[in-house]
Structure formats: structure tokens, C-alpha cells
Amino acid sequence: MLEPNHVNGTLTKHRILMYTLSTCGWCRRTKALLQELGVAYDYVDVDLQTGGNRELAKEELLKWNPASSFPTIVIDGNECIIGFQEDRLRELASA
Numbered sequence: 455m456l457e458p459n460h461v462n463g464t465l466t467k468h469r470i471l472m473y474t475l476s477t478c479g480w481c482r483r484t485k486a487l488l489q490e491l492g493v494a495y496d497y498v499d500v501d502l503q504t505g506g507n508r509e510l511a512k513e514e515l516l517k518w519n520p521a522s523s524f525p526t527i528v529i530d531g532n533e534c535i536i537g538f539q540e541d542r543l544r545e546l547a548s549a
Contacts, residue, residue, distance in 0.1 A: 456498055456510055461485070463494035465547055470495035473515045473526040476502050480538040481525045487540060491547040500524075 458471060470488070474481035476499040488495050500511045512522070518534045519526040527535040527543075535542055 456503070456507055456514070458496035458498045460496050461489060461494065463489070464492040466494045467549070468493075468546060469530050470546075471528045471531075472497040473511065473518070473524065473528075474499050475524050478524045484525045484527065484538050484543070487538075487543055488547075491544065493543075493547050 470493065472481070472484065472495060474485070474497050485495075485497065498511050500508065500515060503511045515522055515526055518528055519536050521536070523536060525536075525538065529535065529546065535546075
């Protein structure tokens with residue numbers, strides 16, 4: 455079972471789960487933007503997972519993003535944003 459990392463924020467309207475790589479610049483920018491906007495979110499650094507958790511993280515990622523690109527941001531378990539999309543993230547924070 456994956457245990458995502460949690461980042462607290464004042465905006466908790468949406469449940470946000472990001473699949474990221476610890477070495478990905480776009481992932482770091484996405485995390486920084488969400489923190490700047492005060493959005494609470496969870497994330498899984500896929501490359502830092504070990505053993506079966508790494509395979510589980512990859513399987514979950516593939517369900518949302520068959521291209522396996524990063525970041526992959528799952529919103530409320532029913533919508534997905536792929537890549538760094540600043541306008542969409544700002545819209546999400548203000549909705």
C-alpha cells in the first residue's frame with residue numbers, strides 16, 4: 455500500500471494526489487505553485503519507492519496517464535492534469 459507524503463495547506467476543497475519524480479524540475483515547480491497557492495496535496499515520488507511499492511506506484515500512474523509522464527495530478531479521484539499547467543492549477547485553487 456502506497457503511503458503518499460502530505461503537504462498541508464489552507465485550501466482543502468479538492469483531494470489532490472500527484473505522481474512525481476524527485477529529480478523532475480516540472481514536478482518541483484508544480485509542488486512550489488501548489489504551496490504558494492496554499493493548496494493541500496499528497497504526492498508520491500515514484501522513483502523513491504522501493505520494492506513492490508514502486509511497481510504499485512507505476513501501475514496506479516498508468517491508470518491515469520498511459521504515457522507515464524510527470525507530474526501526473528489526480529483531482530478528487532476522477533480528473534487528471536498531466537504536466538505543469540499553471541493556469542489550470544490556479545483555476546483549481548480558486549474554484
